[in-house]
Amino acid sequence: MQTFRFELGELPPEAEALRAEVREFLRRELGDAAPVRRAHSWGGFDREFSRKMGARGWIAMTWPKRYGGHERSALERYVVLEEMLAAGAPVSAHWIADRQSGPLLLRFGTEAQRQKFLPAIARGELAFAIGMSEPDAGSDLASLRTRAERVAGGYRVNGTKVWTSNAHLADYMIATFRTHHDPAKKHEGLTQFLVDPKLQGITMSPIIDLAGAHHFNMVVFEDAFVPEDMRVGEEGAGWKQVTTELAFERSGPERYLSSFALLLELIREVGKDPGERAAGTVGRLVAQLATLRQMSLSVALMLEAGESPNLEAAVVKDVGTTFEQEIPEVVHTLLGVEPTIDSGSDLQQVLGFLMQRAPSFSLRGGTREILRGIIARGLGLR
């Protein structure tokens, strides 16, 4: 049985030194931002904030300097990221690109693509969206059908993407299309592209989430023309690239901190001298949190050492999303206060926001069931 390994490690001094700088920056930038705003965490989209991050050198931290990166360690990047998330900073205008689109281009893009996109991402000027899911291709992503047919100078695209977060705000989308159709080999024939959402033939419509918010979209392609030089990687290499991209997506601290703002409000609410039941509730959540941070750090250290801890990352995401999803339930059980939209206390509002957001934690980036299937494979069961 191949099994997982979680070795403890230490963050190097330079990463810890950076932490103080990041905190000071966040203190100034976020000031007294309302807890419910902080609870949006990586849902927040703020170009101004992203440009400041870029100016600080806190985007593209590990990339080569020739592409606008800063050649710092993955652990320094980890510290910046966990500080951003713990503070509830609005990172989504840059960090999808920082986390997955940029690394994807770095690995599979052409030299021209790297020159064109990476420095702008590093400056915090380019926001990316991810076009993978389709109406009939969710967990079974390889069954996606949006066609990209070769035409003179590029590709003609027809089909529909859904759930595309921030597509209405993004400058580019990395989309996965089908360039070759063979029903027996659905993992073959997929290809990734850089798509400018303003192209002719692309219609975007909002999908409103259960709370009435607009963050994801439906994107319809009708004979949209994507030039040849916007193809990322080889034709047919899409599946391999998508799996690499999803591994980037699964390994970070964002998979256990989504409800951190609510834990803080809970601690404020129970006060300095809580009763036994309240103290026990807080203690249990903090025990989970402290453990998850060490697990997540362990994955970061393995990545820095050049390993591919895909199984460990899936474990952290599963345990982490279970934890962040549980917090609103636990707060409800303990306090029984009504969750609200924009009336009531900070705690009520944060509870209201996260109660409605929590179902998505175990869906986005691969559902809980799919993740557990990956873990089961690691245990030798499939």
Add this chain to the structure above:
Amino acid sequence: MNELRTILSDVVTRLFTDRVTKELLEAAETGEWPDGLWQAVEENGLTLPLVSEAKGGAGGTWGDAFVVTRAAGRHAVPAPLAETIVASWLLSESGLDVPSGPLTVAPVHREDTLRLARAGGGWRLSGTATRVPWGAAAGHVVVVTEAEGRTMVALAARGAGEITPDQNLAREPRDTLAFDAAPIVAAAPAGPRVPANAVWLYGALARSAQMAGGLDYLLRQASQYATERRQFGKPIGSFQVIQQNLAVLAGHTAAAGTAAANAFRAADRGDAAFEIAVAKVRVGEAAGIGASIAHQTHGAIGFTYEHALQFVTRRLWSWRAEFGGEGEWAVELGRSVAERGADALWPHLTAR
């Protein structure tokens, strides 16, 4: 893991695999002392990882102790190895000599108090300590208590107190020791790293590692069984529900191992109260869920005495309640977090 620890891990794994057989475990449950096992453990220098070499120990770290204790849990070692490691550390931290042979610690229950009083040139020990692990089998018991306004560590020999035998669910001895102005071997003010609640704290630390080891066993055993047992014409591990359950077990096992390892690392740094509380809470929760999934996966065969699964699950059910259950530790942890306040939580977490 550094190289020395890898070697240590190989040594303990080999030793326990060879020695801790089903027969040995069954004999231990009838009250037989595993003499051969204990001698082998001592000969391999595993009992005193934290005692200096000059004093006959291995001169190692809590990190080494973690490797040994976790492996002891994985193999359900029916002997007070974890207790001896903690007891010998208490002695050597306080400048006392460490006797050979198995040791234990007392008092292990918060309600129990033992009192040291001066008598002539020495000290006498009084009071009752309930459910002391291996209280009758251990050659000596190490006591931490208050006397004359300071924390003291004392060493009493077997026979100094009256013994009333009892057991935990795994039929490990949990004996009550009653002392009545009993003479002791030695006593000294507790060393600077030994707090008044040291038995409670480091006992919880040791149990966290043993339970993390027990969970390692459950995950391995249940995954293995799921590939072997066939129903409906295929291995039960090919059913998605079984896969999903075992993935949950894997998550708890990973969390338990991480929490316990982190607490031992903190013990090497000094003040480990926060990390030990985290570990006892997190590992204890994992133990209950893990035992349940492992049993469900095994069906009726796992519910028999014949199958070895129970050697570990019965220990987990007892160990999680010893040296404070999750509930009690969670309250303590929650109070410390509340007292520092919400804004201090993240800085505290990242500074440890």
